[in-house]
Amino acid sequence: MRVREASCSCGQLRIEVRGEPLGIGICHCLACQRRTGSVFAALASFAAPYKVTGTATEYVRVGDQGARFIFRFCPVCGTTVFHTEEGHDESVGVAIGAFADPGFPAPEVSIYDCRRHSWVQLPPGTQAYQKDPT
Numbered sequence: 399m400r401v402r403e404a405s406c407s408c409g410q411l412r413i414e415v416r417g418e419p420l421g422i423g424i425c426h427c428l429a430c431q432r433r434t435g436s437v438f439a440a441l442a443s444f445a446a447p448y449k450v451t452g453t454a455t456e457y458v459r460v461g462d463q464g465a466r467f468i469f470r471f472c473p474v475c476g477t478t479v480f481h482t483e484e485g486h487d488e489s490v491g492v493a494i495g496a497f498a499d500p501g502f503p504a505p506e507v508s509i510y511d512c513r514r515h516s517w518v519q520l521p522p523g524t525q526a527y528q529k530d531p532t
């Protein structure tokens with residue numbers, strides 16, 4: 399089974415995930431733009447179990463549909479590495495950039511397309527949603 403490791407930029411916070419992603423998506427919502435400092439977030443979800451090493455600080459954000467997302471970021475360098483949704487411990491969302499792997503598969507879905515910067519072009523075949531379809 400394929401094992402991948404994502405890490406923050408200073409390297410103290412790491413997560414090891416197994417198997418292929420359950421889903422890969424990008425999110426253009428303004429909260430993700432602020433959270434990442436980038437113009438969209440790129441996330442891949444993986445099934446539990448996963449292994450975390452290092453110290454994480456938690457930040458809880460309530461989504462538009464009331465879900466509570468618990469983001470874990472490195473208290474030293476500030477990188478957001480992964481998040482879980484409260485009550486859904488069966489999977490984890492990992493920031494794709496934290497894998498530092500340009501060969502990582504492309505996103506399948508694009509959400510909050512209504513907030514997409516006009517110069518951001520989606521890869522061919524990406525399913526785009528105006529908001530979050532879930």
Ligand SMILES: [Zn+2]
Nearest residue numbers: 406408472475
């Ligand atoms: Zn760090």
Ligand SMILES: [Zn+2]
Nearest residue numbers: 425426427430
């Ligand atoms: Zn978002």
